[in-house]
Amino acid sequence: MNIGIPKEIKTNENRVSCTPAGVRHLVSSGHHVVVERGAGEGSGFDDNQYRRSGAVIGESPGVVWNNDLIVKVKEPILPEFQFFREGQILFTYLHLASAPELARHLVNSKTTGIAYETVEHGGQLPLLSPMSEVAGKMSIIMGGFYLDKHQGGEGKLLGSLPGVLPGKVVILGGGSAGVNAAKAAAGLGAQVTIMDINQERLRELDNLLPPQVNTLYSNEQHLEEMLLDADLVIGAVLVTGAKAPKLLSRAMLQKMKPGAVLVDISIDQGGCFETSRPTTHENPVFIEEGIVHYCVANMPAAYPRSSTEALTGATLPYIKRIADLGFEGALVMVPGLSGGLNTWSGHVTHKEVAISLGLPFHENPFI
Ligand SMILES: NC(=O)c1ccc[n+]([C@@H]2O[C@H](COP(=O)([O-])OP(=O)(O)OC[C@H]3O[C@@H](n4cnc5c(N)ncnc54)[C@H](O)[C@@H]3O)[C@@H](O)[C@H]2O)c1
Structure with missing residues (x-):
């Protein structure tokens, strides 16, 4: 051919x-x-x-x-x-x-x-996974970078310091991107919660991930509670082929800490935060309601x-x-x-x- x-x-x-x-x-x-x-x-x-x-x-x-x-x-x-x-x-x-x-x-x-x-093969998305793995790992690098005060962030390090509590990372979606984000965040010493609607997947994640990563069933109430003191929120949900569900509303943002960072990996499927809009590597972030949004639709292009x-x-x-x-x-x-x-x-x-x-x-x- x-x-x-x-x-x-x-x-x-x-x-x-x-x-x-x-x-x-x-x-x-x-x-x-x-x-x-x-x-x-x-x-x-x-x-x-x-x-x-x-x-x-x-x-x-x-x-x-x-x-x-x-x-x-x-x-x-x-x-x-x-x-x-x-x-x-x-x-x-x-x-x-x-x-x-x-x-x-x-x-x-x-x-x-x-x-x-x-x-799709065996319940997996074999051609999406490699790029999701890159984007998941990268979301923590970028999220940590934009928590920098000079970048508009709140000035919180994700890792713990002697006598100082670590940053809190909330990850929505426990698939390929989510699990790689969780591993990267845990590797830095952050306190991590990964949320999904698939109970079977949550069970697998609980076995797979290090002890400082907690799993939580994803619903509106749990999400609202988690957002209150989150430093970094990663959006990594997917309903194959469909537009991403909007899980985080503008009203929810208003209750978050100013200078917290959102990384919407799902932006290539329309984004899972109400306030997301696609950005580029040239101009990757914008601020809405005091919250830094990183919404690059082709994240792996950076590596x-x-x-x-x-x-x-x-x-x-x-x-x-x-x-x-x-x-x-x-x-x-x-x-x-x-x-x-x-x-x-x-x-x-x-x-x-x-x-x-x-x-x-x-x-x-x-x-
Ligand atoms: N921005 C980028 O550069 C980039 C790069 C790679 C992948 N992506 C995107 O990242 C997203 C995730 O990809 P993936 O390979 O990890 O998908 P995946 O199918 O492996 O995982 C998605 C997870 O989301 C969960 N989910 C679905 N609806 C949910 C809800 N309402 N609440 C909580 N969890 C929910 C599913 O149960 C599943 O575990 C996709 O949209 C993909 O296109 C973006």
């Missing part, structure tokens, strides 16, 4: 969808790979490394997008919509529930859109080397199977991949995505 790897053009996005080692694996399996000039630079991979792996370097986005299977990192943005066409397979993060314009273009062009974040390697490790087996079998064959043969089909032949084929967008749902024919 002819595979195109475009350079990511979203603000400050430095990841690339495949490492040179991954390209080598695809080329040695008989596939033709075109990598856009400079696509790997932000992650520390130059064009010569891709050439040595057997790729052709594409001089322009048009050349790269003119292939059968386009593998990306982030959801396409406006300048990329012109390249969509019938018969093309787009394999990337799509987050369509919060991107109606992108969904409209994919549907109108009859592009086959397979979203990393809705591929592109680690993120690109982690992403390729997860996606490569799926890319290879799509290229080997064609998307119809792969959707039928590869467990969980069919859950990734979001748009096909002019239809929205993922139920939660269709509901979130208010568009008609068309049954996925490959399940």
Whole structure:
């Protein structure tokens, strides 16, 4: 199959969808790979490394997008919509529930859109997890940084000091992002509470996490109580394919400590705090009701080397199977991949995505 790897053009996005080692694996399996000039630079991979792996370097986005299977990192943005066409397979993060314009273009062009974040296997989201793991760890680094008084924070260190109590971290959602945030916060010595609505998951977390991490069933009353003295709140909930539920209202913020910090990891699904709006790495925070909000929708872009390697490790087996079998064959043969089909032949084929967008749902024919 002819595979195109475009350079990511979203603000400050430095990841690339495949490492040179991954390209080598695809080329040695008989596939033709075109990598856009400079696509790997932000992650520390130059064009010569891709050439040595057997790729052709594409001089322009048009050349790269003119292939059968386009593998990306982030959801396409406006300048990329012109390249969509019938018969093309787009394999990337799509987050369509919060991107109606992108969904409209994919549907109108009859592009086959397979979203990393809705591929499901064994009750897990194997293509979302690597980036959630990065974002979870990073949320504590960023949260701790913005608690700095000079950054608008309350001036509280997350770790304990002799004779001084540690910072309090509340994490909403105990999935891949949440558990990594909890481990990072506990590693600093913070007092951590992780909240989820899945009782079975809470039981697993209780066994898995260090003793200073408490688990708590997530409901409005528990959340209100926890927020009163929280220093850092991490939003890491997910209902697959759907817009994130709004768990923290403006009224709740008013009861929090001024200078506390919120990190809304779920912002790529619309955000789980009422006052969240997407920000960028250039301008990552804003203050509402005296509370610092960090709402960067592509957090792992800050650590592109680690993120690109982690992403390729997860996606490569799926890319290879799509290229080997064609998307119809792969959707039928590869467990969980069919859950990734979001748009096909002019239809929205993922139920939660269709509901979130208010568009008609068309049954996925490959399940
Ligand atoms: N901003 C970024 O750069 C970035 C990067 C990676 C992932 N993400 C996002 O992070 C979010 C979390 O991803 P994940 O892989 O950890 O998901 P996950 O599915 O592994 O975990 C989500 C958890 O949220 C829980 N949950 C659902 N509704 C809840 C509620 N009302 N209250 C409490 N818990 C609830 C679920 O039970 C589940 O345990 C997703 O929206 C994902 O897209 C963002």
